[in-house]
Amino acid sequence: MSRGRMWLASGVIVFIVVGQLYDTIRARENWPFSNYPMFARLTEHSDYSRLVMRGVLRNGHEVELGDPDYSAPMPVDHVRVALEHAERSADPVAQMKAVLQQYMTHYEARRKAGLHKGEPLRGVHVYLLRWRHIDPWASNAHRPDQSILIFNTLNPRKPPKVALQESTEGM
Numbered sequence: 001m002s003r004g005r006m007w008l009a010s011g012v013i014v015f016i017v018v019g020q021l022y023d024t025i026r027a028r029e030n031w032p033f034s035n036y037p038m039f040a041r042l043t044e045h046s047d048y049s050r051l052v053m054r055g056v057l058r059n060g061h062e063v064e065l066g067d068p069d070y071s072a073p074m075p076v077d078h079v080r081v082a083l084e085h086a087e088r089s090a091d092p093v094a095q096m097k098a099v100l101q102q103y104m105t106h107y108e109a110r111r112k113a114g115l116h117k118g119e120p121l122r123g124v125h126v127y128l129l130r131w132r133h134i135d136p137w138a139s140n141a142h143r144p145d146q147s148i149l150i151f152n153t154l155n156p157r158k159p160p161k162v163a164l165q166e167s168t169e170g171m
Helices: 003-026 076-087 092-112
Strands: 047-059 063-066 121-129 146-152
Touching: 047 076, 047 092, 076 092, 092 121
Parallel strands: none
Antiparallel strands: 047 063, 047 121, 121 146
């Protein structure tokens, strides 16, 4: 490698290292550098809550609706975010009913087209799952401390006022 290329490579490396150190020390974000604020501090709590949808089959049993094929091309997390927005809207019953009706219509169209192997749904239940403490290894991730039915498409009514607090500390 020529002397000029060596100086150029060294200069680029020094620029990147100094820029990253500057942003980290000053707790700033100047593109393309970052102090990674999402990971820069520990949260004081390890409680976590989230909304989940469960399909109600014709026989009354519930099934998880987490399979990406059910809602493709839209990720199921986007449906969850739409439900959170609906819950905080001026008319949560109408908004949640509209979101879930659209989801069920999409689910059924994809099922009939053979794009997933899910069973026909009679309705959808939306639950708020809460964990008081997620341990560092997330061994209790599949066992929430509390499960609250907040919306039922078969019997729609105003969802109870519950605080949705998300903390990914420990997850």
